[in-house]
Amino acid sequence: MTALLEAEQLTVGYGAAPVLHSVDLTVAQGSITAVLGANGAGKTTLLRTLSGLLRPATGRVVLDGQDLRGVKVEQMVRRGVAHVPEGRGVVTELTVDENLRLGGLWRRDRVDAKRALDEVYDLFEPLARRRRFPGHQLSGGERQMLALGRALVGRPRLLLLDEPSLGLAPKVTAQIMGLLRTLRDRTGLTVLLVEQNVRSALSVADTGIVMSLGRVVANADAATLRDDEDMRHAYLGF
Amino acid sequence: MDRFVFLTFDGLSRGAVYAAFALALVLIWRATRIVNFAQGAMAVATAYVGYSVSAATGSYWLGFAVAVLGGLLLGAVTERVVMRLVDHSSHLNGVVVALGLVLVIQGVLGMIYGNEFRPAEAPFSREAFTVGGIALLSRFDLFVFGAVFLVVALLVVLFTRTSVGLRMRASAFAPDVSRLLGVNVGGMLTLGWALAAAVGSLAGMLVLPTELGLHPNAMDIVFVSSFTAAVVGGLDSAVGAVAGGLIVGLLLSYVSGYLGATVAPIAVLLLLVVVLLGRPGGLFSRSAARAV
Amino acid sequence: MSVTLAPKVDAGTRVPAAPRKHRYLVWAVVAAVLIVALTYALPPFRNYQLATVGAYLCVTAGLTVLTGLNGQLSLGHGALMATGAYTVAMVQEKLAGRGQWTLLVAVLAGIAVATVAGGIVGLAAARLRGPYLAGLTLAVAVVVPAIASTFDKTFNSDQGLSVYVDPPPLALGATFPYERWQAWLAWAGALLTVFLLATLVRGRFGRALRAVRDDEAAARIAGVNVARTQVLAFVVSAACAGLGGALFAVLAQSVSPGAFPISLSLFLVMAIVIGGLGSLAGAVWGAVLLVALPALTHSLTELIDVSPAVAQRLEGNLPLALFGITLIVVMLAAPGGIASLRLRRRKA
Ligand SMILES: Nc1ncnc2c1ncn2[C@@H]1O[C@H](COP(=O)(O)OP(=O)(O)OP(=O)(O)O)[C@@H](O)[C@H]1O
Ligand SMILES: [Mg+2]
Numbered sequence: 003m004t005a006l007l008e009a010e011q012l013t014v015g016y017g018a019a020p021v022l023h024s025v026d027l028t029v030a031q032g033s034i035t036a037v038l039g040a041n042g043a044g045k046t047t048l049l050r051t052l053s054g055l056l057r058p059a060t061g062r063v064v065l066d067g068q069d070l071r072g073v074k075v076e077q078m079v080r081r082g083v084a085h086v087p088e089g090r091g092v093v094t095e096l097t098v099d100e101n102l103r104l105g106g107l108w109r110r111d112r113v114d115a116k117r118a119l120d121e122v123y124d125l126f127e128p129l130a131r132r133r134r135f136p137g138h139q140l141s142g143g144e145r146q147m148l149a150l151g152r153a154l155v156g157r158p159r160l161l162l163l164d165e166p167s168l169g170l171a172p173k174v175t176a177q178i179m180g181l182l183r184t185l186r187d188r189t190g191l192t193v194l195l196v197e198q199n200v201r202s203a204l205s206v207a208d209t210g211i212v213m214s215l216g217r218v219v220a221n222a223d224a225a226t227l228r229d230d231e232d233m234r235h236a237y238l239g240f
Numbered sequence: 241m242d243r244f245v246f247l248t249f250d251g252l253s254r255g256a257v258y259a260a261f262a263l264a265l266v267l268i269w270r271a272t273r274i275v276n277f278a279q280g281a282m283a284v285a286t287a288y289v290g291y292s293v294s295a296a297t298g299s300y301w302l303g304f305a306v307a308v309l310g311g312l313l314l315g316a317v318t319e320r321v322v323m324r325l326v327d328h329s330s331h332l333n334g335v336v337v338a339l340g341l342v343l344v345i346q347g348v349l350g351m352i353y354g355n356e357f358r359p360a361e362a363p364f365s366r367e368a369f370t371v372g373g374i375a376l377l378s379r380f381d382l383f384v385f386g387a388v389f390l391v392v393a394l395l396v397v398l399f400t401r402t403s404v405g406l407r408m409r410a411s412a413f414a415p416d417v418s419r420l421l422g423v424n425v426g427g428m429l430t431l432g433w434a435l436a437a438a439v440g441s442l443a444g445m446l447v448l449p450t451e452l453g454l455h456p457n458a459m460d461i462v463f464v465s466s467f468t469a470a471v472v473g474g475l476d477s478a479v480g481a482v483a484g485g486l487i488v489g490l491l492l493s494y495v496s497g498y499l500g501a502t503v504a505p506i507a508v509l510l511l512l513v514v515v516l517l518g519r520p521g522g523l524f525s526r527s528a529a530r531a532v
Numbered sequence: 533m534s535v536t537l538a539p540k541v542d543a544g545t546r547v548p549a550a551p552r553k554h555r556y557l558v559w560a561v562v563a564a565v566l567i568v569a570l571t572y573a574l575p576p577f578r579n580y581q582l583a584t585v586g587a588y589l590c591v592t593a594g595l596t597v598l599t600g601l602n603g604q605l606s607l608g609h610g611a612l613m614a615t616g617a618y619t620v621a622m623v624q625e626k627l628a629g630r631g632q633w634t635l636l637v638a639v640l641a642g643i644a645v646a647t648v649a650g651g652i653v654g655l656a657a658a659r660l661r662g663p664y665l666a667g668l669t670l671a672v673a674v675v676v677p678a679i680a681s682t683f684d685k686t687f688n689s690d691q692g693l694s695v696y697v698d699p700p701p702l703a704l705g706a707t708f709p710y711e712r713w714q715a716w717l718a719w720a721g722a723l724l725t726v727f728l729l730a731t732l733v734r735g736r737f738g739r740a741l742r743a744v745r746d747d748e749a750a751a752r753i754a755g756v757n758v759a760r761t762q763v764l765a766f767v768v769s770a771a772c773a774g775l776g777g778a779l780f781a782v783l784a785q786s787v788s789p790g791a792f793p794i795s796l797s798l799f800l801v802m803a804i805v806i807g808g809l810g811s812l813a814g815a816v817w818g819a820v821l822l823v824a825l826p827a828l829t830h831s832l833t834e835l836i837d838v839s840p841a842v843a844q845r846l847e848g849n850l851p852l853a854l855f856g857i858t859l860i861v862v863m864l865a866a867p868g869g870i871a872s873l874r875l876r877r878r879k880a
Contacts, residue, residue, distance in 0.1 A: 053420060055416060055419075055420070074419075075419040075420060076419045076420075076422050076423060076424055076425070077422075078420070078422075079420065079421060079422035080422060084420075085420045087416070087417065087420065091414065091416075091417040091420070093410050093413050093414045093417060093418075094413075095409070095413045096406075096409065096410060096413070100406055100409075100410075103403070103406065104406060104407075104410050104418070104421050104423070105421055107403050107406065107407060107421070107422065107423070108421070108422030108423075152421070156421070156422075269663075274663075275663035275666070275667065277663075277666065277667075277670070322860060322864070325864045326863070326864065330603075331661065331662030331663060332599075332603070332605050332662065333863060334663075335605060335662070335663055335666045336605070336801065336805055336859065336863055337859075337860055337863045337864070339607070339798050339801060339802070339859070340802070340855075340856045340857070340858075340859035340860035340863065341856065341860065342798060342856070343795065343798055343799075343802070343852050343853065343855050343856030343859065344852075344853050344856030344857055344860070345856075346795070346849070346852055346856075347849040347850065347851070347852030347853030347854070347855075347856060348849070348853050349849075350845060350848060350849030350852065351845050351846055351849040351850060351853065354841075354845050355845070355848060355849070456849075457793070457794070457795075460674055460794055461674055463670075464667075464670060464671045464674045467667045467670075467671075468667075468671070471664070471667065475663075500682065502678050502681035502682045503678070503682050504678070505671075505674055505675045505677075505678035506675050506678050506679060506682065508671065508675075509671045509672065509674075509675050512667070512668060512671050513656055513668065516656065516659070516660055516664060516668060517656055517659060520659070520660070520664065
């Protein structure tokens, strides 16, 4: 098992005081890793640092053995990293089709970009029926499909998902989790999944890390985390 | 009646210019939430350069091209060197920096060219055709309509039909998301400023021959009229800017024609006040409220 | 008013109001004495410049209250000055030759008219934000020549009006220099303005001004009437602009639209931004700058050997360019722009 993504001793903050303290993280190629933790634990901050939106004060992020220091955010997608931000990041002023096309604009291979777009429409039936709808007319679930689909148009190797289940019906959440599994099995996609919905996240993940107050307090198999009652009580609230 | 017809055509011709200028303001506002108060001064600067080239080469069209391309360049440089560094925590910052630019540009123009009005020739006759004894519009008016129509059409195609346009819109609405999707947001901003400034320069070349001529302050009133046009249409709406431009153009033409040219700026101020207080989101917005 | 209203920065520096007021009075008297002494030391031309600084100070002090303390940007203060100036011209014309007291009446009338004009603009301004307000006030500045031309019977178009001003009172002696008298007049107005404003912004009103600027919603919750505060700020600063304009009319002994161009309004904004927006001391620096920089460029152009035509161009336009560049550099260098300029001044 090789590591696709590694974070070493990340310390990150928005102002003077750091929000993440010396966070270490390893994400194995082809794995699904859940990132769990209470509100304000620093999960979003971690994801934003991994995709380059935030610059760490100290520490580094390594992708495929390459240090990402100095790599611009807009280059990350070319390195196979797709980040679906918290609150989904659908550009609500653009139509469904425009949002999806945006996901593939950077690609040289126009033919495959088109193919990937069609695949997303096949995958998410509701989107295909609303191609010309502006983003703000979509339901929450549809927006989630759109944001995820837009990431998939770029055929990423690593998918950073920030709370995809936010505000979704359990059934839709289950579908999305199932989809992640399928994609991983079929294409070798690696997923880093931030979730409040601990049960569904651990049901699909291989491993999980638990964050609290900007530190990683646990790092273990998903099954272990599921069964560790103390851990669940202390940090995950069930 | 004859006079009314003439004033209507005249107003539409002026309005077309205001529409283009307002469109340029809207382009930048949508991309950066900055109203480019320096746009008038920038347009004058490129017009001076354009007319200098015309005078040196004897070719109006070469000067015209230099003015518009100069706008492109000036816009890009302005964004890269100045506007990019503006802190966005307060709305005042962008306005104040733009005002600084106005002072710099007008000062430099005054030093180089002096503060006298210089003639700005028109490439076509400004004599109106008459149809059945009624003066309608001139060749120059036709040129104005054609040029503005072409610019608007090109912008529409750019923004709705091309991937660069899609990138530009996405960058304006959601910069962070766009960057995550590989869009060079900074580059799109530069491009947006460049295009807007070029459109502004074009508008300047179209309006200066009909006003008093070249002067460092020549576009001050045009700026206010076009800002009013943009507000009338809603600062966020490109379609509104065009409609607002035509409305302001007609208003100015009727007021100048029936009440006297000196009353025109007062009419613009009144229109601006009425729209800002009555429908701050613009005449065409569904809601009357605007949170800025 | 609730405790949340007072920003933290103020809490530490707050002192009982009464000693403050006395302190300001002492300051004002000391300044007056210094100015009078200065006018005896300076040659006439310098006294005229000093007088101009005083007239500008009235305006920049008022604008500091509006923009620095209340967060409203006005590009139309040049126009408000014009209302004050034209009023003085017209009142003096009616009352010419009846004695020194007419000037006081004329100036008060100028302030009153500017206050009313400012109240009207302020009513609109209170409903507008950011670039909308800037655009509206710019439009106000642009109409000055148009109004002068449209009502040319009253305002005499571009030529403008001359302003009758009595010679210095005979009590001061027959040879009392006119420029010294002008400096006295201007600084009487300036010191009174700054004293009143300083007293005003220290109190409840000042806290309301800042609260509205920093966070309208929070101010509203804390019980501040946001719209009323904004209109009042405009009215106060318009009155100051009216006084400044009136003094300019007295100094120049004429008024015309050309004396109140858009660039004047921009200069004023520039002066207070560069001076530092947070305090009235910044307004003083701004006013000094408005007179000193053109004077400096004048001496500069005299130093270099150029043709009179070129020299004239440079003289009129170099200050413009320098002002503009300074403004841009100051804005870009201060992290956070205007907000940090305020802070820096307040700490200083
Ligand atoms: N833009 C910001 N500026 C300053 N502080 C921030 C910013 N964003 C987040 N923080 C702080 O950083 C800490 C971690 O926030 P983060 O968004 O990473 O938490 P999270 O684990 O994603 O929480 P949630 O589950 O609620 O999304 C919080 O204390 C938050 O207040
Ligand atoms: Mg989060």
